[in-house]
Amino acid sequence: MLIEMPSHADIGLLPGALAAIARTVDAGLDHILQPPGDARDQLYAAMRHAAIGGGKRLRPLLVKTTADLFNVPEDHSRRAGLAIECLHVHSLIHDDLPCMDDDDTRRGKPTVHRAFDEATAVLAGDALHALAFELLAQPATHPRSDVRANLVMELARCAGAAGMAGGQMLDLLPSHDTGNLEGITRLQEWKTGALIEWSVDAGALLGEASNVERLALRGYARRLGLAFQIADDLLDVEGSEAVVGKRLKKDQAQGKSNFVSVLGIRQAKEMARRLVDEAVDALAPIAAPTELLIELAVFAIERDR
Template sequence: MTDSPMSPRLTEALTVVSQAVNSELDRLLPVSESPDSRVHEAMRYVTLDGGKRLRPFLVMQSASLFNVAESAAIRVACAIEMIHCYSLVHDDLPCMDDDDLRRGRPTCHKAFDEATALLAGDALLTKAFEVLVNPATHADPAVRCELVADLAHASGGQGMVGGQMIDLQAHTLDLDVAGITRLQQLKTGRLFSFSCEAGAVLGKAHGELRLALRNYAHDLGLAFQIADDILDVEGDVAEVGKRVNKDADAGKATFVSLLGLERAKSQADMLAEQACRHLDPFGEKADLMRDVARFVVRRRS
């Protein structure tokens, strides 16, 4: 891993997508003046606060590979960001990771309160599926049903939630590299897979092209998590935007603790390049997705 900056073309493309996603999220999550306004305020607090928007970006890029209308892709991009943000809100709660800082700001339960944070996460989770099932996302109900089923699988007990359950017990488990890999494939990798395959679903593509995106997402997700583990050891709170050294303090096994720092860095680089090779069938159209794979192992936050 190096400190090389994000490529200029990726910086520009991420900025464009981030602005589009923010605009659509602002529209999908309007300000409320009713008695339930506090939960809407909290939902907006955690979704409109920035972040890298990697998952929405991957949705938009995978959709572009199949010439999917941007108006459809942006709705799926917002749905996955709602799921991601809900998961961060719940992860930060005292009963989970008990974090006070997220993206350089107070976490939702600190800015509001625990009950409001819990409800805001619940509301974002359900709103994501409301967005997907709306005919505005795709004219074909079969496509909408597939998106709903795929996101439910990726985010539920056999996906992100299942991974979080293992993570909560990780300090009591004797996890080896295979165990950590499975944990992270569930907790982090499933949402990356959904993001990368969503374009193929929207474009009604199957077979080798969809498999290529799935394999890309698999390696990207692991590279991302190894980089996260490295940041937890080497990162600075001001730069990372959240508490560091959490895993070591909690006694959890990580890729760094099992492989060592230098080997973990090499593994992350190898996975990033392997992810890029999975995109060969798409040629130059997938260059920005290749840039993402290389960026995730160089990022400092």
């Protein structure tokens, strides 16, 4: 266990919820990604290799758990969850390319460019990117088209040059901008925070939450995203490659700053614990039971993969 959170020790609902969302995502993507039976099949095989099986499915679970607060129909939160997972896997495939992080293993399997080739990996990432927006925009995701357009607009903003892609650019460039807590926090908010915040916000948008509720959930999500990244940086130093399912000790080898290099292990763990407490506090204005969101925040930093 990476970090212990004795004040929130009960992990009751989460194991079942994680297992259920993994089944739901795998079944949903298996259904959507049926190969057409022609020369495009290799592309579908690469998308399936990357997207089906493995992964914590944290983002789809955040969408569903938040949507459940507002009694959103399962089918709507499931589709939005598949969309964010497609966008996330798109970013993993491209991030693993030789010209980016050059990784051989992801989710305990060979990366797409290793299992297939680089061109297929570029196209599989692109196709999953498009699929995310296709899923969100389809009427089955929500009866109100303004909700669907809003989900698309927000996700595109989070994924684009000002968000995730911008954060990945910053991550690639040797820069003094990320050598301190403020810089590394900003990098994280762009690179990984934005999609985690979108996942929680999507549940609120699907549920037509009030502004007060939406703001409270965003406060939760921002702190969860930061805590999650600190845990990732700690896993990079303290984790087991066999358990995590990808190459570790990368940041140090590549001379990259992260929360651990900036704060040290002890302070990084303290900051993660404080963020989880703050994330839990941020949920106060939500009337519906938030146990699972609280367990998810604890899981974000206690996980070993």
